[in-house]
Amino acid sequence: MADHTHLVIGGGISGLSAAHYALQAGVDTLLLEASDRPGGCIHSSHFQALDDFWVEAGGHTCFNSYGHLLGIMEQLDLLKLTLAKEKRSYKLWRKGERRGILSALHPFELLISLPSLFRIEKAGKTVSEYYGQVMGRKNYRDLLGPALRSVVCQEADDFPAEAMFRKKPRRKDVLRAFTLPGGLADIPRAIAAQPGFNAQFGTQVTRISAQGEGFEVDCQDGTRHHCERLTLAVPPDTARALLGEVAPAAASAIQDMGIAHIDTLVLAFERSSLSVEEIAGLISIDGGFLSAVSRDFLPDERYRGFAFHFPGDTLSEAEREQVACQALDARVADIRAKAHVRNQLPALRADHMTRIQALDTALAGGSIAVTGNWFLGVSIEDCVTRTRSEHERLFGALGDNASGDGAPGDALGGGASNR
Numbered sequence: 001m002a003d004h005t006h007l008v009i010g011g012g013i014s015g016l017s018a019a020h021y022a023l024q025a026g027v028d029t030l031l032l033e034a035s036d037r038p039g040g041c042i043h044s045s046h047f048q049a050l051d052d053f054w055v056e057a058g059g060h061t062c063f064n065s066y067g068h069l070l071g072i073m074e075q076l077d078l079l080k081l082t083l084a085k086e087k088r089s090y091k092l093w094r095k096g097e098r099r100g101i102l103s104a105l106h107p108f109e110l111l112i113s114l115p116s117l118f119r120i121e122k123a124g125k126t127v128s129e130y131y132g133q134v135m136g137r138k139n140y141r142d143l144l145g146p147a148l149r150s151v152v153c154q155e156a157d158d159f160p161a162e163a164m165f166r167k168k169p170r171r172k173d174v175l176r177a178f179t180l181p182g183g184l185a186d187i188p189r190a191i192a193a194q195p196g197f198n199a200q201f202g203t204q205v206t207r208i209s210a211q212g213e214g215f216e217v218d219c220q221d222g223t224r225h226h227c228e229r230l231t232l233a234v235p236p237d238t239a240r241a242l243l244g245e246v247a248p249a250a251a252s253a254i255q256d257m258g259i260a261h262i263d264t265l266v267l268a269f270e271r272s273s274l275s276v277e278e279i280a281g282l283i284s285i286d287g288g289f290l291s292a293v294s295r296d297f298l299p300d301e302r303y304r305g306f307a308f309h310f311p312g313d314t315l316s317e318a319e320r321e322q323v324a325c326q327a328l329d330a331r332v333a334d335i336r337a338k339a340h341v342r343n344q345l346p347a348l349r350a351d352h353m354t355r356i357q358a359l360d361t362a363l364a365g366g367s368i369a370v371t372g373n374w375f376l377g378v379s380i381e382d383c384v385t386r387t388r389s390e391h392e393r394l395f396g397a398l399g400d401n402a403s404g405d406g407a408p409g410d411a412l413g414g415g416a417s418n419r
């Protein structure tokens with residue numbers, strides 16, 4: 001006998017949106033998340049000792065093109081809380097200096113390469129093949145390659161070009177680029193806090209096995225759950241391991257899919273102790289880090305903050321602090337608060353879309369959904385878009401009120417009760 005109709009494994013935005021849509025559809029659902037907080041890669045580090053000043057340790061920007069996410073936010077009455085991000089420029093960090101982005105541009109090469117934008121197809125090309133042609137090889141090497149590396153927090157050359165910057169329609173009634181008063185983590189928190197939302201944190205799933213028509217799910221804490229349907233919203237290596245027994249063809253379609261580990265150092269300073277100009281962040285060309293994102297988009301009177309993203313396991317914590325402070329012309333002694341966060345992102349490769357097709361073929365007609373940031377692309381909206389289509393495959397089409405077109409807050413009314 002199933003304890004729940006539906007279990008969701010993973011409480012990042014992919015799993016949270018899966019449980020949210022299931023709640024909307026009235027499907028009795030329990031979400032299991034390994035860590036002690038919702039959000040996964042959406043993680044706003046709050047420093048209580050600094051008047052709750054916060055810095056984004058992961059995802060930092062949502063856009064008015066994030067239609068499915070906006071739909072969920074509308075249902076939770078979050079859209080009225082959005083705050084515009086102030087415009088700041090990214091700088092390059094090269095040879096120990098911060099420089100303007102244009103300093104790395106080869107304008108003549110750009111001029112002769114750019115027309116190819118209208119005749120070259122993205123499909124089937126890697127990022128370096130596609131953008132190397134569209135921008136020119138030198139522009140790719142000196143500017144766009146490092147910029148894209150900083151977007152995906154790892155070498156981007158072999159990424160499928162299709163998974164980068166998919167064009168999505170914009171909503172004119174929503175701020176173009178926005179955050180929330182407590183950072184983007186307000187979104188996962190609000191999803192998990194809604195009435196009828198059933199989640200267990202600190203619960204790592206270790207095994208899925210078949211039980212009759214449904215599934216038995218074992219957790220590291222010794223608990224066991226039974227369900228009729230499952231949504232996996234975990235990184236590809238974990239998905240592969242968990243699918244092995246119950247869906248071997250699906251597991252084999254995603255074998256060897258890589259993961260990039262990222263060590264993120266979050267730093268907060270007294271505004272008065274820093275001389276560095278206000279910036280959106282740094283794109284590192286030759287420093288020990290990949291990129292840095294500042295909190296200057298929402299200036300605080302007293303504090304400034306930065307998240308420096310380093311390739312996983314390359315430097316000690318003390319070395320990371322030194323590298324970050326050097327890039328900010330800051331003294332390590334002036335750090336007022338810090339946090340070390342481990343992030344991870346999928347390492348997508350050129351044959352990625354073929355593997356996803358094989359995975360989807362293996363999942364077709366079954367009772368397992370798989371979602372995450374390794375399908376359409378890594379953005380938050382890519383996650384929610386995949387989740388929604390997987391929800392509809394398992395449970396049928398969502399009503400109009402789930403698309404975000406309804407009045408704010410109206411969608412939770414009827415769908416919130418579990419059955």
Ligand SMILES: Cc1cc2nc3c(=O)[nH]c(=O)nc-3n(C[C@H](O)[C@H](O)[C@H](O)COP(=O)(O)OP(=O)(O)OC[C@H]3O[C@@H](n4cnc5c(N)ncnc54)[C@H](O)[C@@H]3O)c2cc1C
Pocket residue numbers: 009010011012013014015032033034035039040041042057058059060061062153203204205206233234235238262309343344345371372373374378379380381383
């Ligand atoms: C530094 C950084 C900056 C980014 N900036 C942006 C941005 O500005 N805008 C944007 O749109 N996107 C951004 N992204 C990308 C986006 O934030 C992520 O792709 C997205 O949040 C991933 O969500 P997810 O739920 O698919 O995966 P995750 O957030 O990785 O969540 C997976 C969850 O599964 C849990 N889990 C894993 N194994 C198990 C298990 N066995 N049992 C139970 N739970 C398990 C994990 O603890 C985790 O919480 C950024 C990402 C990073 C890392």
